[in-house]
Amino acid sequence: MKSLYAQIVVTFIAAIVIGLVITFSISGRLHALQVAEKLETQMVNIGKEFIELYKKEPDTDADLYLDAMSSGSFEVLLFKDDAEESLYYEEGQDWDIDQADVERVLNGDVHNEYLLPPRINIGLPFEKDGSSYALFLRPDFEFFFEGFRQIVLILFLTVLLIGSFVFILSTRWIVRPIKAMTETAGELAKGNFDVQVETKRKDELGSLAHSFNQMAHGLGELDGMRQQFVSNVSHEIQSPLTSIQGFARALKDGVVTDEENRQAYYDIIEKESRRLSTLSQNLLKLATLDSDHPPYEPSSYKLDEQLRRVLAHMQPQWADKKINIDADLEGCSLYGDADQLEQVWVNILSNAIRHTQTEGTIAVRLKADEDGAEVTIIDDGEGMRPEDQQRIFERFYKADKSRTRKQGGSGLGLSIAEKIVQLHDGAIHVTSRPGEGAAFTVHLPRR
Ligand SMILES: Nc1ncnc2c1ncn2[C@@H]1O[C@H](COP(=O)(O)OP(=O)(O)OP(=O)(O)O)[C@@H](O)[C@H]1O
Ligand SMILES: [Mg+2]
Structure with a gap:
């Protein structure tokens, strides 16, 4: 991934998605546990009501009644002590009850089982016409969770959408000074030191931009000093050279005839060359004193x-x-x-x-x-x-x-x-x- 902008946006979206998935799976579990607790009492009551009715009604009506019950939010299973198979069973249901648990309920125990993912099995024993029965009830969690899932999904998408939108905009704002600094650095590299990063920000990026501007200003001054130095050096070299050339030419052309003047010209040439030599020694001296490890x-x-x-x-x-x-x-x-x-x-x-x-x-x-x-x-x-x-x-x-x-x-x-x-x-x-x-x-x- 090339740009910082894209990296920040992608990292943020990944962070929201991971955060939301974790939050919703935890809250889903908690919600299921709360629902399960409430449902337990409800199921026991419904079971007891059925048992009362079933005891009064003839056998044929029991199936009908159980059908009506299990078609809603509950699944129902009924066992009788002398039957191999369950007495009532609805197609498509996936019960995983131990035979031992069935036996225990037929012997008169109440069965109460919490399972993961959130699921409760309730087993209620009763007697009718001298036979023992075991009625198993279980809430259809899909039925109870359908609404919850929808809300969660809508929430999830809303947070993701609004969050991403806001973040895409704010990241642009964060990255803007960095872009400006990159452009300015390019200008500096080209030798244009008259550039500044415009920002009113007071945060870390603002102070970075401020330092950057100071650096650009410092570089500009340094460059000015360098140019001034070069022009000074050239000037200091040029004037003795000009006079050496002038006097040497005069001597060569035979313009000076008397010995005294000739000696004076030689003296000037010597003095000017000594001056050049001193200048170069001084420049060398300054350069060594300027170095990181001066002698x-x-x-x-x-x-x-x-x-x-x-x-x-x-x-x-x-x-x-x-x-x-x-x-x-x-x-x-x-x-x-x-x-x-x-x-x-x-x-x-x-x-x-x-x-x-x-x-x-x-x-x-x-x-x-x-x-x-x-x-x-x-x-x-x-x-x-x-x-x-x-x-x-x-x-x-x-x-x-x-x-x-x-x-x-x-x-x-x-x-x-x-x-x-x-x-x-x-x-x-x-x-x-x-x-x-x-x-x-x-x-x-x-x-
Ligand atoms: N004792 C002094 N009295 C008056 N002016 C002085 C005195 N010492 C230095 N200056 C002034 O300061 C300037 C800088 O002195 P500096 O020694 O740096 O350079 P310079 O003597 O001109 O050249 P260089 O020392 O390289 O031969 C001189 O040009 C001179 O004008
Ligand atoms: Mg001096």
């Missing part, structure tokens, strides 16, 4: 020593701008991935150096307590606007595009730093004001 090789090491080493390595850059470094580093051990955290300090410091004027100051502070370590890198450079502060950790975000472009940034440094800090369960913040410098704080919890 993380922690060890216990001295954080203050690491910061001093980074500052020493970067001396050519800050010394070039005559920047004054003011380092105040508390001795502190940290458990973390040293290589990755080094990248964090390099990224923040290179930004600080880049955005600080000649002869400016960069302060590096390290404080440690039982919670963890806090590194603050403060510069007195150009600072940034509040709206930029909120976005600088986004990939490819650059506050001042033209300036950063000249200085060679691609807007990935801080997003990489943030990822690494998060990998260490830490946090990174910035406070800044335009023209008054910026302060980056990294908090790393003790583990």
Whole structure:
């Protein structure tokens, strides 16, 4: 069976049929037992009345009387002590009485027998003209049950018909959101993320549809981000390539004649290719940090020593701008991935150096307590606007595009730093004001 709709309907109809059959067979039995109890007294009375009459009437009239009695709702059987066969017997009746029971009644016992399916045999003894007789009576259950069966059948069909009709309609209502979701899923598979399942329902299917809509929305956003990412990457690759091509062509065509200009062109080509290489390294770094199992090789090491080493390595850059470094580093051990955290300090410091004027100051502070370590890198450079502060950790975000472009940034440094800090369960913040410098704080919890 293919559709859920058909499965539910068929299951329901099967359930009604089974339920009704069981209910009616049980109620039929109960009804029969009740009828049987009432009939027992009635049969005994009728039997006694017959016996009275039969004793008074001549033998010939007895058959007639028994005929009249058994033609209605009772079946009758009469035995006499000296006769082999029964004295009265009607064709078509199917009595299954033990000879021993007949003997017992002929000897004066009252016989009373309940049988299954509901059936009662009553045997009454009497004497006439010195002979013993046994009169057996039995109600014709078919006669008593005919009406009951009809009512049951009508009930059965009514319940089945109305139930099925109502259920077929309600199942349509139940299955509708599932159908809608199937169609929407098809649209999602085709790449159309601008779809929603319409439903006002508050039940489980309603919340499923709601989650489904959220998923579609999330997928749409993800797809938008993917497209944005691809376009950013292409843009970042395209601009250095264009300048490399332009300068290489100029050199090849012999446009530049003097040696000094030629050297400047070579420098640009070299710088732009280095920029491309850094970009691809950063992209690779982000991809590994984004993976389900980002690289993380922690060890216990001295954080203050690491910061001093980074500052020493970067001396050519800050010394070039005559920047004054003011380092105040508390001795502190940290458990973390040293290589990755080094990248964090390099990224923040290179930004600080880049955005600080000649002869400016960069302060590096390290404080440690039982919670963890806090590194603050403060510069007195150009600072940034509040709206930029909120976005600088986004990939490819650059506050001042033209300036950063000249200085060679691609807007990935801080997003990489943030990822690494998060990998260490830490946090990174910035406070800044335009023209008054910026302060980056990294908090790393003790583990
Ligand atoms: N110390 C700072 N002072 C002022 N602006 C800053 C500072 N640090 C970062 N920014 C702003 O934040 C932006 C994002 O910084 P991020 O390090 O992510 O990228 P980038 O430096 O432009 O490029 P990359 O680091 O990939 O070379 C920068 O473009 C800059 O505008
Ligand atoms: Mg940077």
